[in-house]
Amino acid sequence: MALIVQKYGGTSVGNPERIKNVARRVAEYRRRGDKVVVVVSAMSGVTDGLIKMAKEIMPLPSEREMDMLLATGEQTTIALTAIALHSLGVPAVSMTGAQAGIITDGVHTKAKIRNITPKKVHGFLDGGNVVIVAGFQGETPEGQITTLGRGGSDLTAIALAAALKADLCQIYTDVDGVYTADPRIVPTARKLPEVSYDEMLELASLGAKVMQSRSVEFAKKFGVVFEVRSSLNDNPGTIVKEETKNMEDVVIRGVALDKNQAKVTLVAVPDKPGVASRIFKALAEANINVDMIVQNISHGTGTPSTDLSFTVEKADLLKAEKVIASLKAEVGFSQSIATDKIGKLSIVGVGMRSHSGVAAKMFETLAREKVNIDMISTSEIKISVVIDLAKGEQAMRAVHTAFIG
């Protein structure tokens, strides 16, 4: 007999019919004798709808009231899921985050879980019930309802699995698992049987969004092994776990293309101490996340100057251009050039640590495709290049073929 935590995302509980399907799957596990804890999200679109209504009333509503409001989305689905299980004759009890013992700090709308005391959850499980817990929410020690940030039901599931010492944690979603690349772009992409936490985090941050990154970080910290799989079929999914020795045998686990980046180049920036600090401090103060930075070798006589390029998210480009324009006189560069016609192509794999020539092979592949490389950045398990957006998908397919097939 195993203790299983299953999380179902918004699409999986998107309408009463789908909720009944979830109940059938849960009932199946329970029939085998397993104890099942179910974590559910709000039905798809509900959280967005609630936010929209609040903003129609007031552009910046109180964050405490937003938590009170958004927590209702998940409260609807826990009750409906319990009712669906009852209709199958399965005893089930729904619980809010607070009732399940999920205690958070007081940072409304993005609270962090402090601790979980799942005594009542255990009690209901021991009584033979399926326990259905509302994802994405908790309460402060003072009893205020909080939410954990968008996509936070993943975190609820992982944290509950850790607190309950569950034997298995399954994240049910609308995709079959984690793929070597987006199958809509790369037809030969295949589902990975397993992936390490670090690879998953890199792939997620590169736009292969399967799960909330914070919950993968949490799983890594507490060693929670979990499986990402589809609620629409019975195919096995992808196991996400600590890196094992044989994972390094594969050079590249996945290829990702981030089309959400934009690039700013400052031409002829004076090359002297304090300049980079001035520029990037101003961007940070405007809450703009800078990803890649490249500075060229300096040239010229007198005070030498250099070109400096960096990337930001597309949504932040206008804000970044404004910040840069405001610095022009003070910093003294000659002009700034911005473009959002770039793509960031990355290869990820823990095998890079023990294989050499990986970067060379990637660059050679791009050269063969006549794709020019604009910027390069590397980490222990990732190589990223900025290229022309128009060639992004073609380059992605070529690199996937070269490394994965």
Ligand code: ASP
């Ligand atoms: N319902 C919340 C959201 O849409 C939490 C979740 O789905 O995980 O962000």
Ligand code: MG
């Ligand atoms: Mg969701």
